[in-house]
Amino acid sequence: MKRQVPVLITFIVGTVLILSVFFPPAERLGEDFSIFFDIIAVFAFFLGGGNLLRIHFGKVYQKREDWGFSIVTLCGFAIMMMAGLFKLWNPGGIAADVAAPGSLFQLMYDWIFNPLGASMYSLLAFYVASASYRAFRAKNIDATILLIAAFVILLGRTPLGMYVTSWVPESFSILQIPNLAIWIMVSPNLAGQRAIMIGIALGVVSMSLRLILGVERTYLGVDNE
C-alpha cells in the first residue's frame, strides 16, 4: 500500500500523458491530468508555507539562536498572507485581480518583495567581480580558451568592443569584437550547448522511463518514514 500504490499511480499517469500525444481520444484525459497537476501544485505552495511556519514557530518556541528573526519571517508571512487572502485595499473588491495596482498585496510586492529579491541577487555582481580577480586564472590551455572567450563576450556585449575595433576593414569584419562575439555565440557556444542539451535530453528520457516503469523509486523515500 505504501509503495505499490504510488508506483501504480506514476505508471498510469505517465503512460496516459505519453499516449495523449499519439492518440487524440487520450488527449482529453491528458489535459485533465495536467489540470489536476496544476491544482496539486497549489497545495505544494501551501505545503511550503506550512513547513515554513512549522520551522519558525518551532524556533521561536524553543528560543533557538536568532529566534527573533523568525518573528520577522512570521510577521512578513502573516501580513502578506492577509493582504493577499482578504484582498486588503483592493480597489476592485473580492472579484478583482489579487495583484491589482493600489492593493496592499501589490504595494508589498512592489516595495518589499521586489526590492529584497532584486537586491539579494544584485549582490552577485560584487562576488562575480571578486571571482574575476581571484579565481579566473590562465593556468592551462583549457582555462586560457575559457578566459579568451569570456573576454571577447565581455567586450563584444558593450559598445566598447565596437570602438576598439572599428578600424578593422569590412573584408575582415569577423575580427571586429562585436562580430566575433556574435560568431562565438552562434557557432562554438551553440555547438557546446547543443552537446550538453542532447546529453540532458537523453538523461531526462531515460529517467522518465525508469520512473514510469517503476525502476526508479528513490522519490518514495525510505520505508520507515
Add this chain to the structure above:
Amino acid sequence: MDRSRRISLIIFAGIIILFILSWIIKSTTLLNVGTESLLSIRDAFFITFAAFLTLAIFSFLYKDNPYYKFAEHLFVGVSAAYWMCVGFWSTFVGNFIPKVSTTLSNFFEVPPKEFDIFYFIPLILGLMLLMRLSPKGGWLSRWSLAFIVGTTAGLNLIRYLRTDFITQVSNTFIPLLVDWNGIGPFFSDFSLSASGQFVMTLGNWVIFIGVFSGLIYFFFSKEHKGFFGHASRVGIWVLMITFGASFGYTVMGRVSLLVGRLTFLFKDWLGLIS
C-alpha cells in the same frame, strides 16, 4: 551595558532617525509634485522602506549583520506568502472552485462551471500532500508525489525526446559548404567578412564537429584514447568556449541587477537622476 551593545544601540537609533527624516523629506517632495497628501505619505513610507531594505541587503558586503538578517528573514516570509496567495486565487479559486461548488463560486465571484466530480481527485491528493506536515501520516503524501512525478515524467519524456534530442541532432546536419558555387568563385571572393562565405562555412564546420566532439567527451563507456581521445580533447575546447561565453553573460546579467538597484536608489529614493 557593554561597549559593543551601546554602539549597536546608537547605530540602530541613527538608522531610525535617518528613516524618519527620509520619510518626511520624501513625503514633502511627493506633495510638491501634486500627489494627494495621504497617498504621498504612504508612498513615501514604502519608497523609504524599500530603500532601507536594499541598503540592509548591501550591508552584507561589509559583513554579516542583524540588518541583513532582518531583510533576509522578511524576504523569506513575504515570498512564501506571495506564492501561496497568487496560487490560491489564480488556480484554486480560478480552476477548482467553479468545477465543484456553485455556492463557493458565487462567494468568490467567479463564474461557476459544470460540476465535475473528478475534480475531487486533485483535492484529495492535495490534502494528502499536506499530510507530509504530520509526523505519522507522512507516507500518504507519497500518493500525491507519485502523481506529480508521473505527470512530469509523462510530459517530459516525449517533449525532450522530440525537441532537445531529435530536432537538435537533425539541426546539426547542416551544409558544410555554404552557398557553394565552385572552388574558383570561393577563392576569388575570399574574405573574412562576418557575413562572408568562408566565415559561414567555418561556423557550420564548428557546429558540426563541435557537437559530435562534445558528445564524445560526455561518452564515458569507452576510454578516451587515440582518435576518441583527440575528439574528446576538441570537445573540451568547445565546451570551454561555451563556459567562457556563459561566464561573460553571467557577469553582464549580475551587473544589470546591480544597475537596477542603484537606479532605484538614485532615482526613486534620492531623486538624484531623472
Add this chain to the structure above:
Amino acid sequence: MSDIGLILSIGVIVVGLLWLTIRSLTGREVERRIIFLFIGISVAIPLLFNITVSEKATPIVKGIYDKVENLPSGSKILISFDYGPSMAPEVEPMSDAFLRHALAKGHKVFIMGLWATGQSLGAAAVDKIVKPEFPDKVDGVDYINIGYKAGNQGVLNVIITDFRKMYATDVNGVDLDSVEIFENIRSLKDMDLILCVGGGFPGIKEWVLFAADPGNIPLAGGSAAVATPLLYPYYPKQLIGLLGGIKGAAEYESEMKKNYPRFADMPTPGLNMMGPQTLAHMVVMAFIVIGNLSFFFAKRRKK
C-alpha cells in the same frame, strides 16, 4: 555634464586600477571589500552622470522586431511574463518594449505568466504602459491580462489544445467567453506570435518544448543574460529571435526609437543601463588581467 562624468569616472577607475595593479604585483593582499567598492563605483558614477551609449540591433534582435513589424495589424500576440524580482531589472525593459511595440502596431495582446510574480508584473505593465500611453486601447478588445496559473509546463500542455479549460476568466474574473478578444481563439495554436520574457524555470525553454515545437507556433523571447547562451541551440529554427540580457533590450529599444517617432521620448531603461554596464565590464576585464598578471609574477618569484 555627461562628458565630465565620463572623464571623472574613467579617471577614478584608472587611478584605482593602477593602485590595485601595483599592490597585486608586489604580492600584497587586496581586501575583497576594495574589489566590491570598485564595482560599486564603476556602476554608480555613469548612472549619476547619465552616461549613455548608442546601440544597433543585431540580427538575432532584429528577427523579433521584424516579425512584430511585419505581422498584419490585428494579429494575436501573447506575451508571457515569466520572471521575478531576481531578474526584473534586465528583462522588464524587454517586456515593456514588446508590449509598446505590439500595441503601437495595432496587434491584439494577450498577457499571461507561468511565474506567480507574472500576476503582479502583468498588472503593473497594464497600469504603467497600456493605460497612460495607449488610452484608446480597450481591455478585452485590444488587450487582455489572463494572469498566472500554477503548474509550469502542465499549464502549457493544456492551453496548447484548449485555453478555456485552463483559463475560465481573465484576472478580473471576466468570463473569457464574453470578451471580444477571445472570439475565435481556442488554443495557443491560434496565436500568431508568442513572446516569452524570462530566464528561469519555467521560461523560454519550456515554451519551446511544450508549445512552439509541438504546436508549430512562432516563438521569440527575451532572456536574462545568465540563461541566454543555453537557448542558442534553438535559434533560428525553433526561436525566431532572442534578446539576450540588457544589451538585447537596449538594441530593441533603439530600433523602436529609430522607426517610431511616438517612441522618441519613451523611457529606455535598457539603453540607460548600457553606460554603467560598459564601465563595469571594463573593470571586470581589468580585474581578470591584473589577477593573471599577479599570478604569473607570483609564479616567477617562486621559481
